[in-house]
Amino acid sequence: MTRFIGYLLVALIVYTLQVSLFSEFLVARIRPDLSILLILFIALNEDITMGAILAFIFGIMKDSLAGGNPGLFGFSYLLLFFIATMLFNRLNPESAPLLVVLSFFGVILEGAFVVVSLLFAAHTAVNWSQIVGSVVGQAAATALVCGVVLWLVVFVREHLGVRLPFIGLKYLEDEYECDR
Amino acid sequence: MIVLILFTGFLYYSYHLKNRGVKNFWERTVLDVASPAIQTADSLIESVYQTVSTYLYLVEAEKENQTLRKQVAELSGQEAKYQELSLENERLRKLLHFQKEIEDAFVSAQVVGEDASGWFRTVLINKGELDGIKEGMPVVVADGVVGRIIRTGQTVSRIMLLPDPSSSIAVLIQRTRVRSICQGQGDSLSLEFASNDADIEVGDRLISSGMGGLFPKGVTVGRIVSAAKPETGFFQTIEVEPAVDYSRLEEVIVLLRELDE
Numbered sequence: 001m002t003r004f005i006g007y008l009l010v011a012l013i014v015y016t017l018q019v020s021l022f023s024e025f026l027v028a029r030i031r032p033d034l035s036i037l038l039i040l041f042i043a044l045n046e047d048i049t050m051g052a053i054l055a056f057i058f059g060i061m062k063d064s065l066a067g068g069n070p071g072l073f074g075f076s077y078l079l080l081f082f083i084a085t086m087l088f089n090r091l092n093p094e095s096a097p098l099l100v101v102l103s104f105f106g107v108i109l110e111g112a113f114v115v116v117s118l119l120f121a122a123h124t125a126v127n128w129s130q131i132v133g134s135v136v137g138q139a140a141a142t143a144l145v146c147g148v149v150l151w152l153v154v155f156v157r158e159h160l161g162v163r164l165p166f167i168g169l170k171y172l173e174d175e176y177e178c179d180r
Numbered sequence: 181m182i183v184l185i186l187f188t189g190f191l192y193y194s195y196h197l198k199n200r201g202v203k204n205f206w207e208r209t210v211l212d213v214a215s216p217a218i219q220t221a222d223s224l225i226e227s228v229y230q231t232v233s234t235y236l237y238l239v240e241a242e243k244e245n246q247t248l249r250k251q252v253a254e255l256s257g258q259e260a261k262y263q264e265l266s267l268e269n270e271r272l273r274k275l276l277h278f279q280k281e282i283e284d285a286f287v288s289a290q291v292v293g294e295d296a297s298g299w300f301r302t303v304l305i306n307k308g309e310l311d312g313i314k315e316g317m318p319v320v321v322a323d324g325v326v327g328r329i330i331r332t333g334q335t336v337s338r339i340m341l342l343p344d345p346s347s348s349i350a351v352l353i354q355r356t357r358v359r360s361i362c363q364g365q366g367d368s369l370s371l372e373f374a375s376n377d378a379d380i381e382v383g384d385r386l387i388s389s390g391m392g393g394l395f396p397k398g399v400t401v402g403r404i405v406s407a408a409k410p411e412t413g414f415f416q417t418i419e420v421e422p423a424v425d426y427s428r429l430e431e432v433i434v435l436l437r438e439l440d441e
Contacts, residue, residue, distance in 0.1 A: 019293035066295045067344060068299075071197075079186065
């Protein structure tokens with residue numbers, strides 16, 4: 001329960017940053033989407049049920065703070081979560097470059113899901129140029145943030161000796177724990 | 181299990197597509213919970229921005245003579261402050277003057293955040309249901325039409341801006357009194373259903389016609405920047421520049437008028 005509330009608090013901080021700080025200093029075309037990093041994190045660290053519930057809640061939170069119909073991002077994030085879980089079961093999740101690449105394609109996929117989902121609402125006009133024009137820049141900015149965060153975690157571990165449990169790296173350590 | 185969860189998510193989305201007017205408990209809760217955080221963050225960012233700006237300015241001036249630097253910094257700081265105050269004064273004066281012209285009851289609000297995704301043209305304001313704001317209410321500034329309220333919390337509301345593709349407004353070309361519909365196109369607007377023989381010129385000013393019943397008649401919407409008559413087809417392709425600079429919205433006015441159901 002504590003972890004669940006912790007996730008919600010982190011999500012609240014992330015969305016507050018996106019709505020206020022990023023929008024103040026960054027144009028929409030290069031604004032990182034930190035919620036995708038949250039989805040990747042829970043896909044790596046949580047089981048299917050808990051992860052799916054969290055992904056849906058993160059999506060609904062985004063729905064409340066963005067345009068579009070309620071459930072649009074909720075559904076998109078559910079799909080993204082399942083795809084990320086499936087990929088992490090097949091690929092090497094402790095590879096930092098892979099996580100950076102996944103964060104990039106996560107935003108692209110999110111954009112694609114949103115566009116497809118909007119198509120279901122025939123009475124809602126879809127601004128293709130707005131989404132398509134922004135999504136690549138946002139994906140690049142998100143991948144950059146993901147890379148910086150991973151680099152920072154490794155740096156802190158190596159130079160300050162602080163063992164931060166973190167995305168991807170957790171798997172590597174679990175493996176060592178098993179070997180011992 | 182996965183299919184069931186996905187289906188539930190899809191059902192939720194579909195339900196809200198069909199029942200757009202239905203109050204969404206979850207969304208309202210998120211808005212109410214996030215509202216204090218967003219408003220605090222907005223104030224914090226503003227303070228930090230001011231502090232950092234001042235600090236950066238002082239660092240640059242460090243190279244100068246100590247006395248002169250202090251003097252210059254003080255004078256420049258004062259000038260910037262006066263300039264900011266003057267701009268704010270001008271903005272508020274304009275708003276106040278505009279408020280006097282408005283016949284409807286209204287609420288003034290400040291923009292505290294933008295769209296979380298960056299894919300839709302929406303902004304958050306620091307007033308909500310406690311101030312009498314309801315979904316669907318029109319929002320304006322002295323320069324013209326801003327948009328309409330699409331979601332409300334207790335102390336925060338979300339506005340869909342006019343340039344969003346889901347937005348449209350009934351307009352009147354001021355010079356010729358031709359009626360038409362203005363549709364959002366992301367960054368600009370377009371004039372829809374203007375027949376080829378309609379008298380439309382670049383530079384024509386568009387005002388709200390009041391036909392939809394939502395916006396009062398006569399509020400500026402924009403100005404025609406290009407008009408082309410296609411070789412085939414009945415309607416002209418017309419691009420409209422909005423009267424309001426939506427990237428610089430700070431204070432807005434919510435008109436407390438509702439559409440009759």
